Amino acid sequence: MSFDYDLFVIGGGSGGVRAARVAAGETGAKVALAEEDRYGGTCVIRGCVPKKLMVFASEFAPMVEDAQSFGWDIQPGSFDWGSFKVKLHAELDRLEGVYRNILKNNGVESFDQRARIVDPHTVELADGTRMTARHILIATGGRPVVPDFPGSDLAITSNDIFHLETLPDSILIVGGGYIACEFAGILNGLGVQVTQFYRGAQILRGFDDEARGLVCEEMCQNGIDVHLGTNIIEMKREGDKIRVKATNGSEMLVDQVMYATGRAPNADELGLEALGIERGRKGEILVDEYSQTGVPSIYAIGDVTDRVNLTPVAIREGMAFVDTVFRGKPTPVDHELIPTAIFTQPEMGTVGLSEEEAAEQESIEIYATSFKPMQQSFAGRSQRVLMKLIVSKATHKVLGCHIVAPGAGEMIQLAGIAVKMGATKEDFDRTVAVHPTMSEELVTMRQPVRSA
Template identity: 55%
Template sequence: MAEQDVDLFVIGAGSGGVRAARVASSHGARVMIAEEYRVGGTCVIRGCVPKKLLVYASRFREEFEDAAGYGWSIGTPAFDWPTLIANKDREIARLEAAYTTTLERYKVALVKSRAVLDGPGAVRLADGTRIRAKTILIATGGWPYHGDDIPGIEHVISSNEAFHLDVLPKRIVIQGGGYIAVEFAGIFAGLGSEVTLVYRGENILRGFDDDVREHLRNEMEKRGIRIICGHTVAAVDRSGDELVVRLSDGTRVPVDKVMFATGRRPHVDGLGLETAGVKLAPNGGIAVDAGSQTSVPGIYAVGDVTNRINLTPVAIREGHAFADTVFGNKPVTVDHSNVPTAVFSEPEVGVIGLTEAEAVKALRVVDIYKTSFRPMKATLAGRDTRSFFKLVVDGETDRVVGCHIVGPDAGELIQVVGIAVKMQATKAEFDAVMAVHPTAAEELVTMREKAMSYGREAAE
């Protein structure tokens, strides 16, 4: 078939790819983008957006229960899973159409096809069409990884399939301890499923602050989620219409569904990286420099496929910076430090900066401020739940170098706190801000008493 020429060819129409494509086009580049599945990528189609909608749905159960303490009389609530999924699908279709319209408005040519590298300066579509491109951007994201190939792995679903189940499982085992695992544990538990979370590590949310990990685990267990750490799923057996999960210690757990949320891998298989000479990093992602360029000049990569910080806003920022630098004559380097993040568990987690353990290793003097309290809303509701706030402070400069929140709206709070931390605000400056009362957020500016202080001599 006849060859075509473009200035930029983007492989993958997720958040990072779409942003790069439209910004590059706005700078005058001729841009083509290929997507083999649905425009929007992981976040919009099978990730953070549909997940957040299911999180909202799962919270109504407690809202209905709590209403009685505030004088509301509500009949027995009834939940319908197919209605939720149908409404979710309709919203995702709307967002996909909006993304597609954006590409059209910016005159980006969209091809619904798989595309692979065909040498350093070209890509080939599934129908054999070869496209020459001065610049190529790989933005194919990540894909769920189940880990060990255990007996019965064919019965296991990932988060991809969880969004499209025909019925809500009465009993489900979820293996994993990260974002996706704890979020779906809260979703299914809130919607009425009996949930068992299995994780090989000593506690959930590895890499987060230890106080956060312990607090969230306690809160999840209060909500009826069974958490088994230090074990793995060894096999999944089918017994009629029922599945039986065999754990590594021999325990057998009968369930309706088994979901693995054991991590995601960069989606690099079959992209033709070897053909073009593109190298991978030790972490399995495409190796890139600070400007997102790969080992081959003219080929770039952004987002989860690079396995740097696998968050949608990071992919968007990387895609925008790439387009401004390469096509807009405005060099931009993305700062990957102090990136705020949220876990939409129940309750939510919001964090930015150093954990207590990281700070103790990195700094000479560390001051810790923390508090735990019952949210005001829970008082009349009679709910047994507590929020947790923690500030990590550089004891020499007084800078707030870490903030960790577990509680309602933690994600919203950490976005705002992130501004202060990024601006290198000090604890004294936090303290100088007048509190807004009564709010949970006022705890950020009223913590005065140190919970812990560490000091060490400078290294010789």
């Protein structure tokens, strides 16, 4: 049977675009892609990229004070949201253009509309056009969701932050994951009065306890009003503000409430049910280690599969899909030992097991040090950083590395290579320290602080 395309990709985010580009440009496959919104997906349009630019913008306020401590005659000014927003959206437009050109230059035909699957080899666009493909790849990503409660329609999500006409004077952020914590730091740095509610006992669940404890402590020191074990009962509009009733009995008035309590896969109304493609408890598409669904011609990658919801992982899954299907090299996706950074303030970088996870598996030694870095200390700041290694007692392998410090994301990328290679504590010890740096502590810790 002949098909219109070798591959039809639904979704123009990082994963889908990478798979389409490589399949077309490097294997010569005939490829089409459909995207109903903007090219670049969550990461480029409403996620990592604009968020990181906002992180940069928010970090200038304390720099002025620090510069004065170092002898510079610099006076604080005020942040101009309007001017920043214009530049931000111009950059996002530029990046979307880059994504469109990548597809075009590699011979991928793109359709700016929604697509759904009719049968194992047929896709239907919103305008009714039907096309056939030997393989179909779903890369539709995920979206933030707000739980249903009285007044929940008053809440905004991370998607809306980049489009606010003006910055609010005050905001309540609900959630304790990395998105909630990152935006708490960003908005606090931009001069917004930030309160954060999280229903759990500590923010950043799933990360190393000592590391997340330090992040929370420093967030509070920076002026974020964090309430743990707290949730919203109801919200009401009151003039141009929102009245919030909390589970701890308190009430407050704020300009905005942002929810970052979870995301859902974009897998509805794709035609999956009629084809018998299975979905999980959160609505995610269930796939095997090669990203294949129960229908052999249909694959899914990225956040819509809810495996590890990170942009570089979606890209890796897209590459593995191309290797498996178009290069005849079956390639399972390696989801082990993924380094990641959380752009809280201070930043956190992590790879491998937390102390708690490792202690459940085997006997371990903990090497850790917390100190005031030279730059902040000289400027009179009390900010502390943490360098931590989790080491196997039996093999001396470094099972996990956790860094809470300015620039932790840059550091963990390099530490991640060593941990992924199976480096031992002796390998770290044999490495000469780069002095004076914060990261030199990773190779100068001689004695464990505790065993578990």
